Amino acid sequence: MAFLFPMQLETPLAAALNHVLRTESWARERLAPFAGQTVEVRPAFLPALRLRIEPDGLVAAGDAAADLVVTIKPDAPAAALKNEDSLLRAVEASGNAKLAEAVMALVRHLRWDYEEDLSRVFGDVVAHRMGEGLRALAAWAPDMAQRFSESFAAYATDEAKLVVGRPEHERFAADVSALRDAVERLEARVRRRG
Secondary structure, eight states: OOOBOOHHHHHHHHHHHHHHHHTOHHHHHHHGGGTTOEEEEEOTTSOBEEEEEOTTSOEEEOOSOOSEEEEEOTTHHHHHHHOHHHHHHTEEEEEOHHHHHHHHHHHHHOOOOHHHHHHHHHOHHHHHHHHHHHHHHHHHHHHHHHHHHHHHHHIIIIISOSSOOHHHHHHHHHHHHHHHHHHHHHHHHHHHHO
16 A cells, blocks of 8 residues: 555645646636546655545545555656656556546646746736746756756766777777687697598
């Protein structure tokens, strides 16, 4: 049995999801047919969360057995930096297939309009500037991950010598191939003389 968050932690999550769901009637309409069913989300390294779908398509903290279990693999944060398809491959769903289809459609298409919420607090201009900053940060993350991986690869091959670079590997493979050919020629000569 998965360890579950206490209800008091699931309730704020439900409130946040409901805030986004209230802005998109299509999303509530997609969930409403599954009223009374429970979705359990199992994030990697964190306790599970259970949310029950309400008749109006919103969600509430749930404690019933899960109709759908969504497991988020440990590589999900790195996959999210790559692209949406990589992130979706880092998520597994088991249970009610139709509910899984509806939940995955929401994951793909439901977006929080944070700029609209920020504009209520700070005004339109400031909210737009903050939104631009957040979008720039989101665009920077994959570039930063790419640069980090390239830097680590260079360090691992050139400085720390943890791995062999491609040119060295190709030379070694050619030397092994030449040695194998020489051994085969020697064996052939030994057999002819024997």
